[in-house]
Amino acid sequence: MNPTNRFARRGALAALFGLMAAATVPAQGQAAYPQRPIKLVVGAPPGGAPDTVARLVAQNMQLGQPMVVENRNGAASLIATEFVAKAPADGYTLLLTSQTGLAVSPIINRSKAFDGRRDFTGIGYIGSAPLVLVGGPALQANTVAEVIALARARPGALDYGNGGVGTSPYMAGALLSVMTGTKLTSIPFPGEQAAMVEIMAGRLPMMFANAASAMPHVKAGKLRGLAVTSAQRVDVAQGLPTVAESGVPGFEIGTWLGVVAPAGTPTPVVAQVHAELRRVVQLPVVRDALERLGFVREDKDLAAFNAFLATDHEKWARLIRDAGIKAE
Numbered sequence: 135m136n137p138t139n140r141f142a143r144r145g146a147l148a149a150l151f152g153l154m155a156a157a158t159v160p161a162q163g164q165a166a167y168p169q170r171p172i173k174l175v176v177g178a179p180p181g182g183a184p185d186t187v188a189r190l191v192a193q194n195m196q197l198g199q200p201m202v203v204e205n206r207n208g209a210a211s212l213i214a215t216e217f218v219a220k221a222p223a224d225g226y227t228l229l230l231t232s233q234t235g236l237a238v239s240p241i242i243n244r245s246k247a248f249d250g251r252r253d254f255t256g257i258g259y260i261g262s263a264p265l266v267l268v269g270g271p272a273l274q275a276n277t278v279a280e281v282i283a284l285a286r287a288r289p290g291a292l293d294y295g296n297g298g299v300g301t302s303p304y305m306a307g308a309l310l311s312v313m314t315g316t317k318l319t320s321i322p323f324p325g326e327q328a329a330m331v332e333i334m335a336g337r338l339p340m341m342f343a344n345a346a347s348a349m350p351h352v353k354a355g356k357l358r359g360l361a362v363t364s365a366q367r368v369d370v371a372q373g374l375p376t377v378a379e380s381g382v383p384g385f386e387i388g389t390w391l392g393v394v395a396p397a398g399t400p401t402p403v404v405a406q407v408h409a410e411l412r413r414v415v416q417l418p419v420v421r422d423a424l425e426r427l428g429f430v431r432e433d434k435d436l437a438a439f440n441a442f443l444a445t446d447h448e449k450w451a452r453l454i455r456d457a458g459i460k461a462e
Contacts, residue, residue: 167403168199173227174393177214177235179207183427187260187391188230190423194414197407210300211235212245219248223398225407228257232391236443237450238300243461251447254394256439257404258411261429262388264364265306266348266371268357269340270333278361278380281340285316295329295341298322299462302389303329305450306342306363308457313382322462333357344389345370346428363387370428390446391429392439408436 174192178184192201206214215235221227236250275281285292296303311318323329332338334356352359362371365386377385
């Protein structure tokens with residue numbers, strides 16, 4: 135073979151192998167996620183249930199890089215949600231969120247900074263903390279049906295405590311009003327413990343309270359438990375009937391928590407974090423901690439979680455519209 139042709143052939147082969155190697159670099163780079171710590175943003179202050187759950191999850195995630203919790207509290211979760219919505223869609227900035235952050239707060243406050251339906255993709259569902267309807271000496275009712283009868287007899291005269299517009303206890307009362315055609319009067323408090331104290335003292339008739347917080351008082355006989363807001367009876371409510379089975383079919387509300395990422399995050403990254411999150415929430419130490427916090431777990435794959443996000447957003451948008459709920 136002519137030496138010139140031989141060298142030319144070797145050069146062509148070298149160039150071909152070089153192109154092949156270069157073509158594999160992006161795929162390898164994508165598969166190497168994560169290359170640096172992952173930020174899990176929480177729109178709540180340290181110490182509360184969302185922060186506690188975020189840290190519980192972050193400490194047990196094993197993705198090859200640490201997951202760091204960052205608290206961006208304020209504006210009913212709007213600050214944290216907007217921050218993640220505008221973050222690069224690369225899997226390094228995630229959001230621990232609920233219906234408050236993705237639907238209720240932005241709709242009530244008419245936020246134009248992000249769209250809870252369009253600007254996020256689901257990573258994984260963690261669980262939902264149901265509420266219980268509790269009453270005290272001032273409530274002349276022992277069942278949901280009797281509460282509804284009282285509300286119908288005197289529209290607007292039956293008060294219920296809550297943490298203010300947009301909170302789960304407030305939305306539960308609004309949902310009950312809309313679904314039963316009654317009018318309840320909202321009495322806001324700085325926290326549910328303050329409201330429960332007023333109920334026990336006979337100065338406030340009732341409220342929807344977090345089950346984990348209220349049931350110890352029910353068990354002690356200081357509060358009267360009427361019903362739980364989950365779709366089915368749950369252990370945390372210690373045998374209480376559901377609101378749905380007590381005369382309001384379809385009634386369901388709880389404070390759910392899940393993890394989302396900015397829309398456009400690469401599918402392999404989403405799948406990787408989703409699989410690890412599903413593993414983590416099934417760990418005994420995590421499962422037990424969630425149960426102590428009052429969360430009821432439900433395993434959802436990516437398709438189920440994203441479908442849930444869409445229907446949940448529509449549910450709260452419809453309630454806010456039908457009840458005429460506006461920011462304070």
